[in-house]
Amino acid sequence: MAEEKRTENVEEIFEETASPAAEEAGGIPEESAVEETSEANEASKIEELEAKAEESENRLLRLQADYENYRRRVKLDQEAAHKYRAQSLISEILPALDNFERALQIEAADESSKSLLQGMEMVYRQLIQALQSEGVEKIEALHQPFDPHLHQAVMQVEDSSYEPNTVLEELQKGYKLKDRVIRPAMVKVNQ
Amino acid sequence: MAEEKRTENVEEIFEETASPAAEEAGGIPEESAVEETSEANEASKIEELEAKAEESENRLLRLQADYENYRRRVKLDQEAAHKYRAQSLISEILPALDNFERALQIEAADESSKSLLQGMEMVYRQLIQALQSEGVEKIEALHQPFDPHLHQAVMQVEDSSYEPNTVLEELQKGYKLKDRVIRPAMVKVNQ
Numbered sequence: 001m002a003e004e005k006r007t008e009n010v011e012e013i014f015e016e017t018a019s020p021a022a023e024e025a026g027g028i029p030e031e032s033a034v035e036e037t038s039e040a041n042e043a044s045k046i047e048e049l050e051a052k053a054e055e056s057e058n059r060l061l062r063l064q065a066d067y068e069n070y071r072r073r074v075k076l077d078q079e080a081a082h083k084y085r086a087q088s089l090i091s092e093i094l095p096a097l098d099n100f101e102r103a104l105q106i107e108a109a110d111e112s113s114k115s116l117l118q119g120m121e122m123v124y125r126q127l128i129q130a131l132q133s134e135g136v137e138k139i140e141a142l143h144q145p146f147d148p149h150l151h152q153a154v155m156q157v158e159d160s161s162y163e164p165n166t167v168l169e170e171l172q173k174g175y176k177l178k179d180r181v182i183r184p185a186m187v188k189v190n191q
Numbered sequence: 192m193a194e195e196k197r198t199e200n201v202e203e204i205f206e207e208t209a210s211p212a213a214e215e216a217g218g219i220p221e222e223s224a225v226e227e228t229s230e231a232n233e234a235s236k237i238e239e240l241e242a243k244a245e246e247s248e249n250r251l252l253r254l255q256a257d258y259e260n261y262r263r264r265v266k267l268d269q270e271a272a273h274k275y276r277a278q279s280l281i282s283e284i285l286p287a288l289d290n291f292e293r294a295l296q297i298e299a300a301d302e303s304s305k306s307l308l309q310g311m312e313m314v315y316r317q318l319i320q321a322l323q324s325e326g327v328e329k330i331e332a333l334h335q336p337f338d339p340h341l342h343q344a345v346m347q348v349e350d351s352s353y354e355p356n357t358v359l360e361e362l363q364k365g366y367k368l369k370d371r372v373i374r375p376a377m378v379k380v381n382q
Contacts, residue, residue: 038230039229039230039233042230042233042234042237043233045237046233046236046237046240049237049240049241049244050240052244053240053243053244053247056244056247056248056251057247059251060247060250060251060254063251063254063255063258064254066258067254067257067258067261070258070261070262071261074265077269078268078269078272081269081272081273081276082272085272085276085277085279086276086277086279086280088276088277088325089277089280089281089321089322089325090280092320092321092322092324092325093318093321095317095321096314096317096318096321099310099313099314099317100314103307103310103311103313103314106307106310108303109301109303110300110301110303110304112299112300112301112303112304113301113303113304113307116294116297116304116307116308116311117307119290119293119294119297120294120311122290122294123287123290123291123294126286126287126290127284127287127318129283130280130283130284130286130287131280131283133283134279134280134283
């Protein structure tokens with residue numbers, strides 16, 4: 001505090017010495033005037049350098065903040081890309097899976113067809129397991145309360161033996177990849 | 192900012208003026224000594240500021256280069272991650288595909304089995320198309336020159352009716368995802 005105060009006083013003194021009023025008053029030796037100009041030049045040089053240093057510092061801080069934001073965004077992007085990486089292939093596979101299920105629903109007419117169907121059911125389960133290992137899950141629909149985020153109502157019926165807004169039939173299976181709905185279940189809903 | 196800095200300079204001047212050393216030296220007119228010392232101080236102040244500005248500038252350039260490298264690396268990583276995104280699911284699906292092919296090779300004993308097999312063949316082709324649309328390709332093996340990057344030799348035979356180092360039999364299909372071998376073809380090679 002004492003230090004600060006002293007500085008203030010000195011500044012006052014300096015300003016008075018350097019003030020044009022003092023020069024106009026005459027009587028000040030020329031040499032002194034030159035030195036004063038050089039002093040003023042150096043002072044302005046210092047000011048300029050300090051402004052430049054401050055600007056560099058600010059640019060550095062902005063760039064650091066920018067860099068940090070970018071790294072954070074990249075991390076989130078990479079996590080999402082990794083999490084849903086199989087989405088495109090899964091979407092391509094779902095129609096084949098629908099047809100697979102339809103083909104498996106055929107009634108076996110004889111022993112030969114029966115053993116063939118058993119072999120295909122094994123292949124089907126293996127395929128489902130491969131999808132599950134990537135995070136694919138079937139959306140529960142039948143007899144569930146209708147949820148517009150998971151179910152797509154394509155038919156409405158009135159059945160007093162069921163609660164209103166209940167899924168009464170699943171017309172096409174829906175699938176989620178982790179927390180993301182890949183395809184909603186197509187359903188018939190009770191009004 | 193400028194105001195503040197000037198105050199510091201003045202403070203330096205004041206300190207020199209107030210130092211007992213200057214007073215003790217004697218002989219030199221007091222005013223001149225003060226100015227010379229003050230000039231030296233300002234010159235060193237300027238040097239210091241210039242060094243600081245240069246350092247800031249260098250840090251800024253290093254950070255910019257670092258940032259650029261990071262962006263470039265991220266871009267390459269993202270491209271590779273996108274290109275091979277389905278690899279994990281594909282690897283899981285391949286064993287199901289092998290079994291699917293084995294099941295389809297069963298000879299249809301009657302009309303019922305025949306129509307069942309036709310339906311399953313359609314599902315199989317749909318599955319293959321889904322995989323192709325993600326960039327999966329079967330590796331050519333049969334009667335090709337043996338290529339250790341694409342083929343895995345599990346058996347060797349000697350058959351003078353074929354060129355040496357030719358694949359004579361494909362025991363398990365191999366697959367590529369774009370330019371990457373997901374699974375080499377397991378083959379029998381002519382010595």
